[in-house]
Amino acid sequence: MARSRRRRLPRGGNDFQWCFSQVKGAVDEDVAEADIISTVEFNYSGDLLATGDKGGRVVIFQREQENKSRPHSRGEYNVYSTFQSHEPEFDYLKSLEIEEKINKIRWLPQQNAAHFLLSTNDKTIKLWKISERDKRAEGYNLKDEDGRLRDPFRITALRVPILKPMDLMVEASPRRIFANAHTYHINSISVNSDHETYLSADDLRINLWHLEITDRSFNIVDIKPANMEELTEVITAAEFHPHQCNVFVYSSSKGTIRLCDMRSSALCDRHSKFFEEPEDPSSRSFFSEIISSISDVKFSHSGRYMMTRDYLSVKVWDLNMENRPVETHQVHEYLRSKLCSLYENDCIFDKFECCWNGSDSAIMTGSYNNFFRMFDRNTRRDVTLEASRENSKPRASLKPRKVCTGGKRKKDEISVDSLDFNKKILHTAWHPMENIIAVAATNNLYIFQDKIN
Amino acid sequence: MLSKGLKRKREEEEKEALEVDAWWLDPGLPAVTQAPPTLASSSLFDLSVLKLHHSLRQSEPDLRHLVLVVNTLRRIQASMAPAVTLPPVPSPPIVPNVADNLLASSDATLSASMASLLEDLSHIEGLSQAPQPLADEGPPGRPVGGTSPNLGALDLLGPATGCLLDDGLEGLFEDIDTSMYDSELWVPASEGLKPAPEDGPGKEGAPELDEAELDYLMDMLVGTQALERPPGPGR
Numbered sequence: 001m002a003r004s005r006r007r008r009l010p011r012g013g014n015d016f017q018w019c020f021s022q023v024k025g026a027v028d029e030d031v032a033e034a035d036i037i038s039t040v041e042f043n044y045s046g047d048l049l050a051t052g053d054k055g056g057r058v059v060i061f062q063r064e065q066e067n068k069s070r071p072h073s074r075g076e077y078n079v080y081s082t083f084q085s086h087e088p089e090f091d092y093l094k095s096l097e098i099e100e101k102i103n104k105i106r107w108l109p110q111q112n113a114a115h116f117l118l119s120t121n122d123k124t125i126k127l128w129k130i131s132e133r134d135k136r137a138e139g140y141n142l143k144d145e146d147g148r149l150r151d152p153f154r155i156t157a158l159r160v161p162i163l164k165p166m167d168l169m170v171e172a173s174p175r176r177i178f179a180n181a182h183t184y185h186i187n188s189i190s191v192n193s194d195h196e197t198y199l200s201a202d203d204l205r206i207n208l209w210h211l212e213i214t215d216r217s218f219n220i221v222d223i224k225p226a227n228m229e230e231l232t233e234v235i236t237a238a239e240f241h242p243h244q245c246n247v248f249v250y251s252s253s254k255g256t257i258r259l260c261d262m263r264s265s266a267l268c269d270r271h272s273k274f275f276e277e278p279e280d281p282s283s284r285s286f287f288s289e290i291i292s293s294i295s296d297v298k299f300s301h302s303g304r305y306m307m308t309r310d311y312l313s314v315k316v317w318d319l320n321m322e323n324r325p326v327e328t329h330q331v332h333e334y335l336r337s338k339l340c341s342l343y344e345n346d347c348i349f350d351k352f353e354c355c356w357n358g359s360d361s362a363i364m365t366g367s368y369n370n371f372f373r374m375f376d377r378n379t380r381r382d383v384t385l386e387a388s389r390e391n392s393k394p395r396a397s398l399k400p401r402k403v404c405t406g407g408k409r410k411k412d413e414i415s416v417d418s419l420d421f422n423k424k425i426l427h428t429a430w431h432p433m434e435n436i437i438a439v440a441a442t443n444n445l446y447i448f449q450d451k452i453n
Numbered sequence: 454m455l456s457k458g459l460k461r462k463r464e465e466e467e468k469e470a471l472e473v474d475a476w477w478l479d480p481g482l483p484a485v486t487q488a489p490p491t492l493a494s495s496s497l498f499d500l501s502v503l504k505l506h507h508s509l510r511q512s513e514p515d516l517r518h519l520v521l522v523v524n525t526l527r528r529i530q531a532s533m534a535p536a537v538t539l540p541p542v543p544s545p546p547i548v549p550n551v552a553d554n555l556l557a558s559s560d561a562t563l564s565a566s567m568a569s570l571l572e573d574l575s576h577i578e579g580l581s582q583a584p585q586p587l588a589d590e591g592p593p594g595r596p597v598g599g600t601s602p603n604l605g606a607l608d609l610l611g612p613a614t615g616c617l618l619d620d621g622l623e624g625l626f627e628d629i630d631t632s633m634y635d636s637e638l639w640v641p642a643s644e645g646l647k648p649a650p651e652d653g654p655g656k657e658g659a660p661e662l663d664e665a666e667l668d669y670l671m672d673m674l675v676g677t678q679a680l681e682r683p684p685g686p687g688r
Contacts (some may be wrong), residue, residue, distance in 0.1 A: 096512050203516040204516070232523075232524060247558070286494075291529070
């Protein structure tokens with residue numbers, strides 16, 4: 001059936017009809033710590049979706065080709081490869097255990113048949129090659145079919161080995177290990193648009209690497225004070241500009257973002273631009289700094305904007321305007337009056353991520369109670385949705401959710417006091433071109449698609 | 454902390470909230486029953502101090518968490534300092550004494566204790582130093598460490614003072630078998646030895662350092678120890 005020509009109008013979070021597509025992970029109520037998903041990332045084409053977990057494993061899902069004979073499979077994601085990326089380590093020098101939890105995964109753009117990704121834990125970054133093998137060679141001269149070496153005296157004739165098809169095997173192999181460059185915990189990695197270098201950021205330093213070179217990295221940002229007593233601020237996230245290979249940004253625990261140009265000096269301790277919104281004196285509290293701490297920073301695909309996530313809101317910044325964001329979207333403002341309890345139970349330190357859709361017209365971020373929020377930048381509308389097994393009938397539409405902040409609770413609303421703060425959606429990802437989203441809810445990965453898709 | 458993936462029932466949450474309210478207020482104080490329902494600065498202060506201690510006790514503290522808690526603690530202290538004179542609302546006499554003691558002790562020693570707590574952080578990072586009894590040097594005054602860039606991990610050595618532990622530096626090393634440091638120390642690069650950006654020869658895959666390098670590094674360790682001695686009287 002010929003695809004009818006459809007004008008791709010920019011549509012927002014509310015104009016979508018999000019439907020449940022798939023859920024991956026155990027149904028068990030008792031969640032193993034190791035199975036908790038710690039990062040989610042689509043590759044550049046969107047055909048591959050990678051997740052990392054606290055147990056150091058990476059699971060890659062691949063989108064099935066749409067199949068006329070199986071119309072209902074509609075581009076489903078199925079497991080493509082699973083491998084153990086990082087193992088728990090022991091640092092003998094400091095008597096410290098290094099967690100195997102995967103903090104971030106970033107894909108490299110595809111250059112040949114194989115796929116490459118970077119995965120990192122607190123200390124070590126690894127470059128993994130994922131390749132397919134669907135042929136094997138038969139008829140070797142020096143060894144027989146089970147691999148045993150043949151007695152050379154028995155070889156009387158030479159033959160050319162032939163390639164025979166075999167069941168598809170997907171192999172993951174570590175190609176580079178970038179270690180020993182971070183004293184503090186790595187929170188971000190970002191591949192440069194030159195496709196040759198990448199940065200890694202920990203609490204106090206940012207290093208620049210070449211993908212081919214593992215024994216050397218350049219330190220480009222260092223905010224460690226000479227005297228640790230003077231430490232008042234840490235780096236929380238960093239990212240390269242999508243098009244300008246000399247530009248990157250990093251955010252801080254004080255709610256500021258610095259944009260640096262690597263052409264200006266080797267050590268980018270002095271920023272080119274400094275983004276900070278002045279504090280609103282009317283909402284000042286003891287927790288002002290904590291809730292202003294930025295947990296994620298993401299450039300728009302266009303490279304004109306960047307988005308930051310702090311505890312209660314998502315802000316969109318125009319790179320040409322440093323003194324305030326151009327948009328502020330409230331994620332869960334009803335939590336502002338609960339900051340004390342959230343400080344007590346440490347939820348106030350939760351680090352939520354955020355993401356753009358392919359056309360930069362919508363943004364998405366997670367919240368508590370397995371809720372996640374979407375904001376349409378054009379229509380200014382927003383919606384709250386829930387990732388739950390209760391709404392997991394195939395192609396079932398997701399119903400918008402609403403949190404009741406006080407007074408009479410309407411039917412279908414949930415009151416703030418009933419929210420489950422154990423169910424947090426910290427990691428979400430949006431397909432780079434289509435309206436498909438992946439939402440990590442503790443140990444489950446939900447995939448939702450736009451009905452109209 | 455929070456149970457994993459379990460939906461807490463509402464009653465449990467309320468019970469927990471009540472438990473929270475009770476733990477840091479001395480149950481012996483009659484003032485408890487008359488304490489205002491909103492969280493007083495002093496309760497928040499205590500909570501923050503507890504969080505700080507808890508964070509520092511981790512083998513590798515979460516730096517972001519630590520910094521945010523310390524900054525919050527400073528904010529609270531700043532707001533409490535001018536309020537040493539108590540509000541006009543009449544309260545039982547025992548409350549002012551407790552509050553006074555709290556504030557007095559905090560005013561007098563807060564900077565020192567927070568400074569030393571932060572020093573502990575750098576001290577924790579620099580646990581690689583060989584155990585050596587150091588005279589108690591009082592408040593931390595960290596001299597500039599002239600370490601080689603190759604010892605990035607070790608450049609956080611600070612004077613081992615003001616520890617949370619009463620028995621000082623040696624206490625930290627009691628359960629560590631230092632014979633481990635004699636031979637296995639410089640084995641694989643992946644043991645997190647050097648975070649240095651500028652390595653000379655490629656270290657990847659080189660399992661051993663030669664003797665000259667080993668001597669050099671040991672000298673640096675001992676040399677750094679010498680540097681950390683308290684500055685002379687002229688300073």
